[in-house]
Amino acid sequence: MGGAEKVVMDLALYSNKEEFNTYVLALSKRDELLDDFLENNISTNILNKSNSLIDFMVIIREVNRFIKTNNIDIIHAHMTHPIIVASIIKLFKPSIKIVYTSHSIDIGSKIREIIVWALKPLREIDIIFSKGIIKFFYKKNHKIIPNGVKISKYNLKINKNKKFTFVSIGRLEVVKNHKILIEIAARLKGEFDFELHIAGDGYLKENLEKLIDRYKINDCVKLLGNIKDIPTLLNKSHCLVLPSLWEGMPIVILEAGASSLPVISTPVGSIPSLLNDQNSYISELKLFESSMIRVLEDAEESQKKGLILFDLIKKKYNINKVVARHEVIYKML
Structure with a gap:
């Protein structure tokens, strides 16, 4: 039901299959749209993890393994926890490219904003929906791309x-x-x-x-x-x-x-x-x-x-x- 999940599904569904192999990796236990992803033949995996420190360490290990197994070149991180995970992964694999989309003008707290700001050097570009939500933690070379619909x-x-x-x-x-x-x-x-x-x-x-x-x-x-x-x-x-x-x-x-x-x-x-x-x-x-x-x-x-x-x-x-x-x-x- 979440809007971010719908954006991810549309990007995977309507991308050029001859040029891109797209994988969806969900970190949390939310799976409302899982059936839709699978019905549309989108390669989707759910880690079913919480926000605990132990689960966070497991997520880092599992995502790193997934990237190596599937030869991932680009991580498009949607929302806050994924961009933190992606940034840590980049420390182990500097060649990987990172794109970040926050999906909201409010990403949860000032602490999160500072963390995302601090991680700017580790990602290549940010995608935001409009000029009206630009904040200090976005990269200067951001791109403005609105959501879309079929x-x-x-x-x-x-x-x-x-x-x-x-x-x-x-x-x-x-x-x-x-x-x-x-x-x-x-x-x-x-x-x-x-x-x-x-x-x-x-x-x-x-x-x-x-x-x-x-x-x-x-x-x-x-x-x-x-x-x-x-x-x-x-x-x-x-x-x-x-x-x-x-x-x-x-x-x-x-x-x-x-x-x-x-x-x-x-x-x-x-x-x-x-x-x-x-x-x-x-x-x-x-x-x-x-x-x-x-x-x-x-x-x-x-x-x-x-x-x-x-x-x-x-x-x-x-x-x-x-x-x-x-x-x-x-x-x-």
Whole structure:
């Protein structure tokens, strides 16, 4: 369900197989998309390790062995732990080239930022999604490449749900801020006829279930769990809501745009480089409820914004163009 994992899958899936042999090596125990990787014949291995010191040492050993066995030339490290691991590996094998993508404006803590900054000399290039998330720990010779999406996968011709449906897609974690959506739904329930569908799983699931029970809105707010068929979920819905506290460049916004779906989102991370008042409802948290009301009251306006966003996604965020730009970097190393 994670956006970073989807980016990795798309890079592996749409890369030129005649020029690149791609392997995916996951460090943690998260395996939500493993079946998708395997179904697409992407060579994928999961180490199933924790963040403990002992497991970290095991990860270094296993990754080093994997690189030697498969004659790896380039490591594209996605997020913080992988770039730390890749940097240590480079100390043992200086010839290996390292590319780093963080996937978020907030990488976790100041300590992490300092560590990533200190490791800059050990990597060749950083890839970031927009100028808006540039920080001191990125290399000066970074490249700006946005995320991408396969347009044809999401541009479906299917019927919408009979009842107006807001949809939220993402991990059930604090950063995604589902709590505010449930609170807004509780206030609007008596005035409007709609449903809020929340797709995803995570450590806040039980807390969100209790909140829904407390407000007695089980008939209005649905926790769907992990959903595999995201294109159908989006195309059956009427509006994507993303009240995140911080982000990078969320894949789900590109997916919604490719589905011609109106989007309400907070202006965090790289999102303002994509969304504006013409193609979406870019809303601070204090205005989020007003934007949801506006969508409920004016379907014509929201549908128009969805079509404008679709045109932009089709023009600038096609996954094949995005992958091609990554391949140019790989060849230069």
